[in-house]
Amino acid sequence: MGSSVSGLSVPPSVPGVDRNLDTSGHAAAIDVQGMNFFYGEQQVLFDISLVVPERSVTALIGPSGCGKSTFLRTLNRMNDLVDGARCTGRCLVEGQNIMDPAVDVVLLRKHVGMVFQKSTPFPKSIFDNVAYGPRVAGEKNRAVLSELVESCLRKAALWEEVRDRLHTSAMALSGGQQQRLCIARTLATNPKIILMDEPASALDPASTDRIENLIGELCSNYTIVIVTHNMQQASRVSHQTAFFFRGRLVECGPTMKIFTSPAEKQTEDYITGRFG
Amino acid sequence: MYSGLEVDQQWSASCQLLLVRLGFGLSFVESVLMPTWASQRIHRRHETLIRWVLFVCAALSVLTTAAIIYVLLSNAVYAPGEKTAFFERVSLWQFLTSGRWKPTDGAGAHFGIWPLLTGTLQVALIASLVSIPAGLGAAVYMSEYAQPREREFLKPVLEILAGIPSVVYGFFALKFITPWVLKPLFGLLGLEISIFNSLSAGIVVGIMVTPLIASLSEDVIRAVPRSLREAAYALGSTRFDVSARVVVPAALSGILASFLLAFSRAVGETMAVAIAAGGNPLLTLNPLRGSQTMTGFMVHASAGDSAADSISRMSMYAVGITLFVMTLTINLLSGWIMRRYREVYQ
Numbered sequence: 002m003g004s005s006v007s008g009l010s011v012p013p014s015v016p017g018v019d020r021n022l023d024t025s026g027h028a029a030a031i032d033v034q035g036m037n038f039f040y041g042e043q044q045v046l047f048d049i050s051l052v053v054p055e056r057s058v059t060a061l062i063g064p065s066g067c068g069k070s071t072f073l074r075t076l077n078r079m080n081d082l083v084d085g086a087r088c089t090g091r092c093l094v095e096g097q098n099i100m101d102p103a104v105d106v107v108l109l110r111k112h113v114g115m116v117f118q119k120s121t122p123f124p125k126s127i128f129d130n131v132a133y134g135p136r137v138a139g140e141k142n143r144a145v146l147s148e149l150v151e152s153c154l155r156k157a158a159l160w161e162e163v164r165d166r167l168h169t170s171a172m173a174l175s176g177g178q179q180q181r182l183c184i185a186r187t188l189a190t191n192p193k194i195i196l197m198d199e200p201a202s203a204l205d206p207a208s209t210d211r212i213e214n215l216i217g218e219l220c221s222n223y224t225i226v227i228v229t230h231n232m233q234q235a236s237r238v239s240h241q242t243a244f245f246f247r248g249r250l251v252e253c254g255p256t257m258k259i260f261t262s263p264a265e266k267q268t269e270d271y272i273t274g275r276f277g
Numbered sequence: 278m279y280s281g282l283e284v285d286q287q288w289s290a291s292c293q294l295l296l297v298r299l300g301f302g303l304s305f306v307e308s309v310l311m312p313t314w315a316s317q318r319i320h321r322r323h324e325t326l327i328r329w330v331l332f333v334c335a336a337l338s339v340l341t342t343a344a345i346i347y348v349l350l351s352n353a354v355y356a357p358g359e360k361t362a363f364f365e366r367v368s369l370w371q372f373l374t375s376g377r378w379k380p381t382d383g384a385g386a387h388f389g390i391w392p393l394l395t396g397t398l399q400v401a402l403i404a405s406l407v408s409i410p411a412g413l414g415a416a417v418y419m420s421e422y423a424q425p426r427e428r429e430f431l432k433p434v435l436e437i438l439a440g441i442p443s444v445v446y447g448f449f450a451l452k453f454i455t456p457w458v459l460k461p462l463f464g465l466l467g468l469e470i471s472i473f474n475s476l477s478a479g480i481v482v483g484i485m486v487t488p489l490i491a492s493l494s495e496d497v498i499r500a501v502p503r504s505l506r507e508a509a510y511a512l513g514s515t516r517f518d519v520s521a522r523v524v525v526p527a528a529l530s531g532i533l534a535s536f537l538l539a540f541s542r543a544v545g546e547t548m549a550v551a552i553a554a555g556g557n558p559l560l561t562l563n564p565l566r567g568s569q570t571m572t573g574f575m576v577h578a579s580a581g582d583s584a585a586d587s588i589s590r591m592s593m594y595a596v597g598i599t600l601f602v603m604t605l606t607i608n609l610l611s612g613w614i615m616r617r618y619r620e621v622y623q
């Protein structure tokens with residue numbers, strides 16, 4: 002598997018993730034060219050260009066404050082909610098430039114779902130949490146909703162645990178269950194792309210494991226972009242890894258290559274734990 | 278030359294004396310007598326002093342409440358000494374069941390609370406119909422829609438609204454709302470509206486309590502974590518979806534509590550209602566006619582020239598105690614709702 006960086010062993014990947022996958026033939030789900038991002042006067046992203054292939058997992062790694070979360074949040078325009086945020090460049094999602102002011106962000110966010118670091122169940126029942134997205138989109142038919150809720154909970158590997166208490170409060174679930182509920186809730190809006198912002202960083206090892214396996218299962222149908230602090234996790238779940246440092250994209254390539262023979266010195270220093 | 282220590286000891290001695298006289302527990306005196314570092318003593322004395330000053334501040338409100346309850350009870354239920362209390366002269370049964378309120382001293386007096394009660398509830402209900410949508414709408418606008426600059430402008434304006442004396446609202450109802458708004462409006466429908474009417478009173482009281490609802494609701498709405506809003510936006514919600522389906526339900530307990538507090542405020546509101554609704558205790562549900570509320574009656578009774586222990590005067594206390602029980606119940610209820618249905622976010 003190429004020359005290994007000294008001192009780093011790459012853990013086995015989760016089922017469903019082939020880290021040597023040749024994605025050159027895949028269509029681009031996301032195609033970012035020359036993106037700059039500013040909070041007020043302060044520039045936090047510099048000239049980012051990155052292609053995310055369809056039905057694959059792309060991990061964004063880098064030290065705290067390197068801009069990886071900010072970058073992730075530009076992909077569904079969550080940064081619109083921040084005062085003074087400004088973005089230039091081009092970002093094509095399935096061929097459409099989402100930076101265009103004419104883009105309907107509400108529709109975009111249905112297409113590009115997001116799971117956050119902190120699980121954020123609404124103070125409603127489990128059923129109502131998952132049914133939230135479809136209801137907002139106008140679905141009222143109870144039978145359709147029930148079916149959708151079940152299938153999404155199944156996909157998120159939560160159905161067996163909650164099938165008997167769908168109408169109890171989601172706030173009573175454990176942290177790991179809440180996070181899987183949030184994934185199910187995101188799946189219910191029928192997105193093509195799922196953005197995950199450190200989805201397992203607040204969870205115990207067993208729950209983390211379940212989330213990682215879930216990512217392996219979902220990536221055959223969805224395009225996933227995940228931000229993570231945990232490099233082992235990045236190497237386990239992703240096909241492609243992008244290393245961010247001080248607002249710049251240092252290197253992006255197949256996960257196996259980044260973790261065994263990175264092209265850049267900075268990447269090597271970071272993944273071998275010499276800084277960050 | 279005197280050293281700080283001497284002064285300290287004198288201080289300490291006089292303090293001990295004072296505290297012993299006041300009878301503040303042996304253990305405290307012991308702790309002062311115990312040999313410790315001088316500087317620590319100064320510290321401790323300050324602490325104790327501050328503690329007692331603060332205790333008196335806290336006790337003041339409790340004492341006031343106790344005194345008010347005593348005055349109400351001693352005039353309405355049981356009077357010590359020569360005086361006879363209201364309910365010793367008029368039966369509770371008549372008070373609670375009679376539909377006539379005619380508080381005269383001679384024969385033909387009737388003391389049935391219903392006309393005052395319906396008058397009060399009518400005004401408070403109309404006030405709620407005005408203030409709940411307006412207050413909640415303002416709260417949602419300020420926390421979810423407004424730019425920071427707009428909010429900085431709106432919040433003080435609402436506070437100005439809350440700071441206008443209630444007598445001004447009363448004349449605003451009497452001189453503006455009734456003749457210039459309600460009269461032409463109901464004139465079109467062919468309805469007659471009295472100069473004194475519950476509707477105008479309810480409307481102005483509603484305007485008065487709107488800032489209360491807006492301000493309390495906005496506080497609880499802003500306490501809903503930002504992460505919950507972001508999650509909702511990320512699922513493809515419009516701003517309205519986020520407000521109506523996530524933020525308001527998450528803050529519902531606090532919002533309901535603010536409604537109840539505002540209702541209780543409206544029930545207790547006096548001057549504006551006394552001016553706008555008039556002073557005729559009619560048992561009617563027609564908001565276009567005048568009515569008298571409990572507070573309105575109390576103003577008239579206390580300003581009247583009948584003798585202090587006359588039955589007409591004493592009836593004021595019976596009405597007062599009814600009002601007190603009502604508002605206390607509502608306030609306790611709102612506190613209970615707040616605790617019972619609060620969502621705890623980590």
